[in-house]
Amino acid sequence: MSAAGTKAPSPAPVDQAPEHTGSRGATLVQRLVVVRELGIFAALLLLVLVTVIANPRFLSGQNMRDLLLSASILTVLAAGQTIVIVTRNVDLSVGSVLGLSAYASGTLLANAPGTPVIVVILAGMVVGALCGVLNGAIVAIAKVPSLVVTLGTLYAFRGLDSLWASSSDRLQINAADLPASFKSLGGARLLGIPVLFLIAAAVVLLVGFYLRNYRSGRELYGIGSDPAAARLSGIPVGRRVLVAFAVNGALAGLAGVLYAARFQTLDATAGTGLELNVVAAAVVGGVAIFGGSGSVYGAALGALLLTTIGTSLPQLGLNPFWRDAAVGALILAAIVLDRTLSLRLARRLRGRNLRGS
Amino acid sequence: MDHAPAPPAPGRPTTGSVVLALDDVSKNFGAVAALRGARLELRTGEAHALVGENGAGKSTLVKILAGVHGPDSGRLLLDGREVTLDNPAAARAAGIAVIYQEPTLFPDLSVAENIFMGRQPLTGGRRIDRKELASRCRALFDRLGVRLDPDRPARGLSIADQQMVEIAKALSFDARVLVMDEPTAALSGVEVERLFTVARSLRAGGAAVLFISHRFDEVFALCDRITVMRDGQWVSTDPTADLTVDQVVRRMVGREVASLFPKIDVEPGEVVLEVRGLTRLGVFADVSFDVRAGEIVALAGLVGAGRSEVVRAVFGVDAYDSGSVRVSGADLRKGSPAAAMAAGIALVPEDRRQQGLVMELSVERNATLTRRWKLARFGLLSARGERATAEEWAARMHVKAGKLSDPVSTLSGGNQQKVVLAKWLSTDPRVLIVDEPTRGIDVGTKAEVHRLLSQLASDGMAVVMVSSELPEVLGMADRVLVMHEGRLVDDIPRSRADESAVMLAATGQGGTTAVAS
Amino acid sequence: AMVLTTAACGGTTRGEDEGSDAGAEATASADPDAEIPADLAFAFLPKQLNNPYFDIAAEGAESAVAEVEGELNVTGPSEASASSQVSYINTLTQQGAEVILTSANDPNAICSALDQARSGGAKVVTFDSDTDPECRDLFISQATSEGIAQAQIDIMAEQIGGSGQVAILSATANATNQNAWIALMEEYAAEEYPDMEIVATVYGDDEDEKSFQETQGLLQTYPDLKGIISPTTVGIAAAARYLSGSEYKGQVALTGLGTPNQMREFVKDGTVTAFALWNPEELGYLAAYAGAALAAGQITGEEGETFEAGELGEYTIEADGTVVLGEPTTFDADNIDDFDF
Amino acid sequence: MAVDTAPATPAGQAPAQRPQGPSRLRLLGTGDGVITFVLVAFLLVAGFTVEGFASSRNTGFLLLDVVVIMLIALPLTLVIVTGEIDLSVASTVGLTSAVMGQLWFSGLPLELIIPICLLLGAFLGAVNGFLVTRLGLPSLAVTIGTLALYRGLAFVVLGDRAVADFPRSWTGWALSSIGTTGIPVVVVPLLVLVVLTGVVLHATPIGRSLYAMGNSEDAARFSGIGVERTKFWLFVVTGAVAALGGIYWTLRYGSARADNAQGLELQVIAAILLGGVSIFGGSGGLVGVIAGALLLGSLRNALQLVNVPSDVLNIVTGVLLIIAVVTPQVAAAVRGRRRPRGRPAAP
Ligand SMILES: Nc1ncnc2c1ncn2[C@@H]1O[C@H](COP(=O)(O)OP(=O)(O)OP(=O)(O)O)[C@@H](O)[C@H]1O
Ligand SMILES: Nc1ncnc2c1ncn2[C@@H]1O[C@H](COP(=O)(O)OP(=O)(O)OP(=O)(O)O)[C@@H](O)[C@H]1O
Numbered sequence A: 001m002s003a004a005g006t007k008a009p010s011p012a013p014v015d016q017a018p019e020h021t022g023s024r025g026a027t028l029v030q031r032l033v034v035v036r037e038l039g040i041f042a043a044l045l046l047l048v049l050v051t052v053i054a055n056p057r058f059l060s061g062q063n064m065r066d067l068l069l070s071a072s073i074l075t076v077l078a079a080g081q082t083i084v085i086v087t088r089n090v091d092l093s094v095g096s097v098l099g100l101s102a103y104a105s106g107t108l109l110a111n112a113p114g115t116p117v118i119v120v121i122l123a124g125m126v127v128g129a130l131c132g133v134l135n136g137a138i139v140a141i142a143k144v145p146s147l148v149v150t151l152g153t154l155y156a157f158r159g160l161d162s163l164w165a166s167s168s169d170r171l172q173i174n175a176a177d178l179p180a181s182f183k184s185l186g187g188a189r190l191l192g193i194p195v196l197f198l199i200a201a202a203v204v205l206l207v208g209f210y211l212r213n214y215r216s217g218r219e220l221y222g223i224g225s226d227p228a229a230a231r232l233s234g235i236p237v238g239r240r241v242l243v244a245f246a247v248n249g250a251l252a253g254l255a256g257v258l259y260a261a262r263f264q265t266l267d268a269t270a271g272t273g274l275e276l277n278v279v280a281a282a283v284v285g286g287v288a289i290f291g292g293s294g295s296v297y298g299a300a301l302g303a304l305l306l307t308t309i310g311t312s313l314p315q316l317g318l319n320p321f322w323r324d325a326a327v328g329a330l331i332l333a334a335i336v337l338d339r340t341l342s343l344r345l346a347r348r349l350r351g352r353n354l355r356g357s
Numbered sequence B: 001m002d003h004a005p006a007p008p009a010p011g012r013p014t015t016g017s018v019v020l021a022l023d024d025v026s027k028n029f030g031a032v033a034a035l036r037g038a039r040l041e042l043r044t045g046e047a048h049a050l051v052g053e054n055g056a057g058k059s060t061l062v063k064i065l066a067g068v069h070g071p072d073s074g075r076l077l078l079d080g081r082e083v084t085l086d087n088p089a090a091a092r093a094a095g096i097a098v099i100y101q102e103p104t105l106f107p108d109l110s111v112a113e114n115i116f117m118g119r120q121p122l123t124g125g126r127r128i129d130r131k132e133l134a135s136r137c138r139a140l141f142d143r144l145g146v147r148l149d150p151d152r153p154a155r156g157l158s159i160a161d162q163q164m165v166e167i168a169k170a171l172s173f174d175a176r177v178l179v180m181d182e183p184t185a186a187l188s189g190v191e192v193e194r195l196f197t198v199a200r201s202l203r204a205g206g207a208a209v210l211f212i213s214h215r216f217d218e219v220f221a222l223c224d225r226i227t228v229m230r231d232g233q234w235v236s237t238d239p240t241a242d243l244t245v246d247q248v249v250r251r252m253v254g255r256e257v258a259s260l261f262p263k264i265d266v267e268p269g270e271v272v273l274e275v276r277g278l279t280r281l282g283v284f285a286d287v288s289f290d291v292r293a294g295e296i297v298a299l300a301g302l303v304g305a306g307r308s309e310v311v312r313a314v315f316g317v318d319a320y321d322s323g324s325v326r327v328s329g330a331d332l333r334k335g336s337p338a339a340a341m342a343a344g345i346a347l348v349p350e351d352r353r354q355q356g357l358v359m360e361l362s363v364e365r366n367a368t369l370t371r372r373w374k375l376a377r378f379g380l381l382s383a384r385g386e387r388a389t390a391e392e393w394a395a396r397m398h399v400k401a402g403k404l405s406d407p408v409s410t411l412s413g414g415n416q417q418k419v420v421l422a423k424w425l426s427t428d429p430r431v432l433i434v435d436e437p438t439r440g441i442d443v444g445t446k447a448e449v450h451r452l453l454s455q456l457a458s459d460g461m462a463v464v465m466v467s468s469e470l471p472e473v474l475g476m477a478d479r480v481l482v483m484h485e486g487r488l489v490d491d492i493p494r495s496r497a498d499e500s501a502v503m504l505a506a507t508g509q510g511g512t513t514a515v516a517s
Numbered sequence C: 001a002m003v004l005t006t007a008a009c010g011g012t013t014r015g016e017d018e019g020s021d022a023g024a025e026a027t028a029s030a031d032p033d034a035e036i037p038a039d040l041a042f043a044f045l046p047k048q049l050n051n052p053y054f055d056i057a058a059e060g061a062e063s064a065v066a067e068v069e070g071e072l073n074v075t076g077p078s079e080a081s082a083s084s085q086v087s088y089i090n091t092l093t094q095q096g097a098e099v100i101l102t103s104a105n106d107p108n109a110i111c112s113a114l115d116q117a118r119s120g121g122a123k124v125v126t127f128d129s130d131t132d133p134e135c136r137d138l139f140i141s142q143a144t145s146e147g148i149a150q151a152q153i154d155i156m157a158e159q160i161g162g163s164g165q166v167a168i169l170s171a172t173a174n175a176t177n178q179n180a181w182i183a184l185m186e187e188y189a190a191e192e193y194p195d196m197e198i199v200a201t202v203y204g205d206d207e208d209e210k211s212f213q214e215t216q217g218l219l220q221t222y223p224d225l226k227g228i229i230s231p232t233t234v235g236i237a238a239a240a241r242y243l244s245g246s247e248y249k250g251q252v253a254l255t256g257l258g259t260p261n262q263m264r265e266f267v268k269d270g271t272v273t274a275f276a277l278w279n280p281e282e283l284g285y286l287a288a289y290a291g292a293a294l295a296a297g298q299i300t301g302e303e304g305e306t307f308e309a310g311e312l313g314e315y316t317i318e319a320d321g322t323v324v325l326g327e328p329t330t331f332d333a334d335n336i337d338d339f340d341f
Numbered sequence D: 001m002a003v004d005t006a007p008a009t010p011a012g013q014a015p016a017q018r019p020q021g022p023s024r025l026r027l028l029g030t031g032d033g034v035i036t037f038v039l040v041a042f043l044l045v046a047g048f049t050v051e052g053f054a055s056s057r058n059t060g061f062l063l064l065d066v067v068v069i070m071l072i073a074l075p076l077t078l079v080i081v082t083g084e085i086d087l088s089v090a091s092t093v094g095l096t097s098a099v100m101g102q103l104w105f106s107g108l109p110l111e112l113i114i115p116i117c118l119l120l121g122a123f124l125g126a127v128n129g130f131l132v133t134r135l136g137l138p139s140l141a142v143t144i145g146t147l148a149l150y151r152g153l154a155f156v157v158l159g160d161r162a163v164a165d166f167p168r169s170w171t172g173w174a175l176s177s178i179g180t181t182g183i184p185v186v187v188v189p190l191l192v193l194v195v196l197t198g199v200v201l202h203a204t205p206i207g208r209s210l211y212a213m214g215n216s217e218d219a220a221r222f223s224g225i226g227v228e229r230t231k232f233w234l235f236v237v238t239g240a241v242a243a244l245g246g247i248y249w250t251l252r253y254g255s256a257r258a259d260n261a262q263g264l265e266l267q268v269i270a271a272i273l274l275g276g277v278s279i280f281g282g283s284g285g286l287v288g289v290i291a292g293a294l295l296l297g298s299l300r301n302a303l304q305l306v307n308v309p310s311d312v313l314n315i316v317t318g319v320l321l322i323i324a325v326v327t328p329q330v331a332a333a334v335r336g337r338r339r340p341r342g343r344p345a346a347p
């Protein structure tokens, strides 16, 4: 017991703590977050610019309105998806939930044409929230990967939807079955801006504000950043994840009602295959697929960008066959850009840890 | 988190009332009995040490206090009343703050948010008050003497800084009971001193501090009483003043421990490892040194000096920008651990959970991972061959494990470290690099590791040892290389190596001796 | 002797077709007076289940099957893909269906599966969308392709005065029917209305949203566009909805193929003046009768044979084993309320 | 699973019993064991109750439907075991099919087209691999991008056309069966690939390193495993095998189209996950995957035979997938709750 027996000397004091610089980090980090969203915004502007040069009518009021209208449903879905992705989960069932909610609200209106619009919206959101709660409960209680669970409910909700449609007397609900008051919502404008888009924008602002400024919102980021640490920090992980899924479901339900108002032809296929677009919008918008970072504003910009591509390609005179390819290339470009930026940030943070070399 | 300055302590309150007590607590993980009738009693205004070998159940006990695990049997008493802590939030509400053995930070969130997660200061509208958040964070850091930007993300913090953030978090609770599970393992001298100052002021303010460490100097310097645990059971609780290190160690181990630093003197042979002008921009620069067969070379320095980065670059896990590495005269391809292994280098990394082991895989798979190609016949592996090799090495390293087919995550920290060593020694390396080989390891195991290193060197292996523990460096090394801020600043032979020489160089005040070439 | 020659011909054209005995049925001779056996097992396999258009066709098939006292099994995939259709055809083969009424998602991909069904004794009647003529016994065409193409061009020409830019909004890029019609439309327009210019063909993939966006794109890209022809029910409905809510309503003409129920609203509000379609119910009805006649041996699928199709009367088989339902109906404000499908 | 139900066991006996209890439970608890058991049970039940299910012709139909799914599942299982994912496989099938059609249309012989297509597939996989391993991007995001890109390129190549005049000798082979067994000929090469993949995954150093990477990439790297290189080549192989799937798909349906196999990726992934492979990597086995693919295929087949509508089929598929991941968790929870009760207080 020689060395341990003699009390080991306490570590010699050193005159200074390791150096860390102060506020430059803050501006750098904030700048990066802004840059991320600015990057997408710049891409969007560039695309619009190119399209306008090729076809000046792109900027016409009608076209802009159409563009915003087209983007609004995807935007609502992307906002909801962001809440879920931030917690290191994903919800692939949103397309099916949208379909279910759209068909439900169509059925409600066809059977009770007098229902006020707000009640229809609430009903759609309730349907969506129920689906979301089911997803969230399985994920949170059984602690199983959400990718698998929602892949399962993607099939199951769609199956329910078409089972419902085929067993009811209305396989397809058409514009003629819907009351005028509801249909007018699809084209309605406020100050020249489509109401559907205003709804989507309100959703984005609300969600964005919540995620940034409320404790439970920040906890969602914490959960996604490190689930084990979240549990040790006393965050009610299961409950938060459940709520995230429920809110996302409710927003998908809302998107379903908007879909009904806009397309007015509702059958069991509404929203099929939408899930990848939604995830793509979020990813393009800088929401990290493994949780913990990204903002709903970015996701909304992503949705707008994807929609703009969809509408501007034909106007650029490009073969419509190029559309999917362009969307794919864009997604890749966005994640590469995002990666490059965050690498640069990491390098600078590391560089500032160590001085002198 | 307005911390009222601690009232001046009127002397040491040695007999405060009991705030928190564990009584006859047991906890099983599957077939492993982590705790069997453990006991603990914390009083107000005391700093209480919990010591025990690796796997004695210290961390498990902490997690029961923290509400992470529920005990299978036994009672938890808070102010004399029995309570059940179902989750970490409940423990926190009861005034128990915990610094876990492994950092639990959110890499994507800012440092300030990490500290105040779930307790961020609010404005009237229940919104987070960001300004207040940053200023409280800064106040905490001032108290700890840390200079960190509250708004930077936790990602990329060094282990030491991560630990400081954890400490700040625990402090911010203003808790009645502060539990620290090996908080100093990654800290350097100054930081440890600061932590102790804070802990003492908390104690003076009437809080109870539970301190877990494998470093006896710290335990004796800080704590009023010491509880010893062995094999999940309570052994003894006594005032520090009545104990010597020897006694504690004997109680922990239940047997005599051989000399801690059994250095065997060896005549160094050929140069095996040559590092020349190794530079990684922003991390380390112009690092050159040689290691001979039979030599133990220690790489010393303050935490964050870049030692780990150097050995990682040598082993090829990290890239480097310029310089070269030669093994037995042959150039080593850069950036390829496989090439390094083929050349006979082995690296026992500093973070065993992240880097050393695949936690979900079994002990045997981990132990044979580095030898998977050698064990294969015609490209195929046989389960029996793997098992036999694993058994042999587990026996040689005295690994304490339930079954070799259990996940290595079920082993205690020290036994995990032995598996890492086994995994690398089984490759029969010419150069063994060990990064913090005894971090978080109990005395008994530590001595075993040291004897092993010494033995290996005397058998002709070249050993590079990165260590933050001065006694270990001085006791084991033939030569001490000292790094400061990414540069190699000194090369001290065993004859001249003493504490002050190493510390002076490490803090950048030593003479910048030209280093071996 | 006639019969033998047919068989031989079948043999030579399928020179490479080893093992498949699908042609064997052709050896049976037609007996126009044969009774339709009771309890025939019919299977109705649309491109996709839960599609309103095919749902109506299924209703037609149902009444025909009831009239011949058979049994009808409506089955099919939930997505319109050839591969899942193959899987359903295989199931029908295994179940021993005697008459298969199907609309192909791909003219070739389901061929081998149909061959196998036929070698198991089933009669295959395609309707709406044909396969390779070799793989089925009969095809029930909703109208001649020429008829469909000409009707749409004529309606459009009437509305825009025979000149100006016109665009086409189609279904998927692979849709057999639409592609055939579009080719014929372009040909016919070039001949009859030289001042009418077909400037673009875009694809809405038979998805409402995509069709909607494509309409919007067309109007942006071609400011002078006078009209849109959408030869698909999904497309025309989406385009009508877009137009009715935009400043182009009444400015840009829209026609194509649509169902009265979907289009009623837009005919009434003036977005659409006229459009065309056959009656899908009659299409399903005729297909079922044709299948029954094949199974009974009244016909073998040769050109010139005739059969009785219940209340629709007598039909004659034309070249390539095709039976044409009739000319498409044109719907406008005057007659649209007489139809409910 | 009724083990450890007797808490009253005398203390002395318990240890003797314990080792076998958990291990038997574990066998049933792993995805492999459960899913294989379920498959066998289902085949037996369906064989006796569903008319026309247990015939050689139906076996052929069933196998033909799952051949491509199983084929692509092989390399994709390895990819998922390493903790990555490739969603672009079905688009690779589509693009290969389109290119194959275009080349055939322009007059090249199939003997030349097939190697070109395989190379193309390998290249498409290499693009994924490059983006994931060199640029360090998350594979989920990357392959959502290439899912759209490759499918889009397929349409760019072949547009709205379908090329269908492939020689009967080739398309006939794709459908022919071994003698009168009803078992398709292609099952033989597939079986070879299954065995090969199984051996690689479970009995070679490469397989070991895949599991290590899937659990902890860092630890694997520190153990001298070339993580990036291995993953890169896995993506390449996945691309090439998907291309093989595309070639087979085109021949089997005799039709090259840009939209071939759209949505197939979800079916393949469903089969893999049903087979007990963790989506997070590091666990699962090939036996389970094969059983999962067969279970999905035969379930659909049997339900179709009894005229269950496709809506219900979708619901069943979805629910099955969820049950497959939830069951082991529930089993573990039940096990965890039982053990302490069954244990003696102190040895
Ligand atoms: N989650 C778990 N699952 C299974 N076994 C566990 C778990 N956590 C701890 N153990 C086991 O419980 C025993 C006590 O471990 P614990 O971590 O409490 O030891 P410790 O005293 O903190 O050791 P160290 O000083 O190495 O940190 C060990 O045998 C360990 O393997
Ligand atoms: N993952 C990382 N990201 C950013 N910076 C890092 C990272 N790891 C280490 N660093 C920084 O690199 C420098 C060198 O760290 P390194 O770990 O090599 O130091 P060390 O001397 O080995 O200390 P330790 O005793 O902690 O191992 C430090 O400033 C550290 O903060």
Ligand SMILES: [Mg+2]
Binding pocket: B058, B059, B060, B101, B181, B413
């Ligand atoms: Mg511990």
Ligand SMILES: [Mg+2]
Binding pocket: B307, B308, B309, B350, B435, B466
């Ligand atoms: Mg280090």
